[in-house]
Amino acid sequence: MGALDWLIIFLVLLAVAAAAFVVIRRRRRGGGVFATRGKP
């Protein structure tokens, strides 16, 4: 395979890794706005 093919594979893996980081971070950090439970 040519150098260009390897470059493309590298960039795709980089993009996947970046997306994975974002997803993992968002899940671990959470961050919502919740109302208290009302009177029953």
Place this chain on the structure above:
Amino acid sequence: MSDSFRSATGRKVVSRASAADLGMVSYFLVDVGQRRIASVVVGRGKKARLVDWAQVSGFGPDAVMVSDEGALRPAAGDREQAAADGKLDMLGKRTLTERGNKVGTIGDVTFDPATGVVEMLQISDRTIPADTMLGSGTYAVVVDASQEPVP
């Protein structure tokens, strides 16, 4: 005559007893409650040592004279270790009011070299008295609400 953290950083530290060169001023550990320098950190990294203000016989414009080499001691406890690692360095530290709003970052801190009393904080575009300080830590210097930035 006032001195400042920025001009004093890098100044050589000399033993009054032997005239030996003991290193250079790297950081200052401030006692916020008493509004004065508690200790001077000499040297960096593993070689960093603290000199308590009481052991400083003269804080001059060209050299800091300490009683003797024995005045240099290793950091004791978490706060002194953080100071020795530069994590409590006030220079460049963000300044927050006690109401949670940022005032700016500290450009310089002035002090009286005779007593070690901290006088003024130079923050971004203004200079504020050091007696507005409520706390100084790894993340921020906290000042009282009198320094609230006007929106």
Place this chain on the structure above:
Amino acid sequence: MKLLMTASQINGLPVVTVHGGDDVAEVRDVIYNPEAGRLVGLTLNKRGFFSGRSREVLPAEAIHAIGRDAVMIADESSLVAPADAPDDVGHPATDRNVIGNDVLTEGGTSLGVVRDLALLVGSAGEVVGYQIEKPAGGHGYIPLPAQLAVSGAALVVPDVTQEFIRDDLVGLGAAVDDFRARLGMQ
């Protein structure tokens, strides 16, 4: 101090001790009482890029102040174990996320869907309005009365709210007092 902030601006703020100057945690969830219109507490994350949930929580009474850049606490003892905090803060009702709820007037008109809260942080965290996504698209801010009915997936607001929809927090801030005065006169 009339500082209005949205709940999403409070999520992620560092929690800083006044006397220690250390960032001991970070805001995770904002917990509020919609009926009483006030902040009840905050859940926390540990500091650090990948860090997760912190065990400790911060009840509203233990907050020294909330500002644009940090939530201030007196010292680390302000953070408490979930067992020592109100149940809604220690164990938040994650199914009671008001974001996405429909906003209906008493007359039955939908003003839109809740996207964020607006809080007056100078006082003890009073909820003064919501950011809504309007049915036709675009965002607005509506002021809330001092007490509000929340049921299921909808919030019910007085009809006169329609006259007080504003484009930004500054507009909302100006509208709140007028709005409440109008309600008081009805």
